[in-house]
Amino acid sequence: MPGGFTVYHAGDTALFSDMKLIGELYSPCGAIADRRPFHYGAREAAHAIRFLGVKHVVPMPMLRFPC
Numbered sequence: 001m002p003g004g005f006t007v008y009h010a011g012d013t014a015l016f017s018d019m020k021l022i023g024e025l026y027s028p029c030g031a032i033a034d035r036r037p038f039h040y041g042a043r044e045a046a047h048a049i050r051f052l053g054v055k056h057v058v059p060m061p062m063l064r065f066p067c
Contacts, residue, residue, distance in 0.1 A: 015044040019051035030056035
């Protein structure tokens, strides 16, 4: 939207190289990142932030329920 802002929502996605392309094409100002241990560790989260080029990140803790 012209004059608006873009936020990237990682959803149920781990780190992947196309985050660089997303950052270049859409220039998100922030990201909401899934913080489950099997998706992102500190190293992966730092790479995702650099790939996306965002300045603001909101961790999204997900609750896990037994199956």
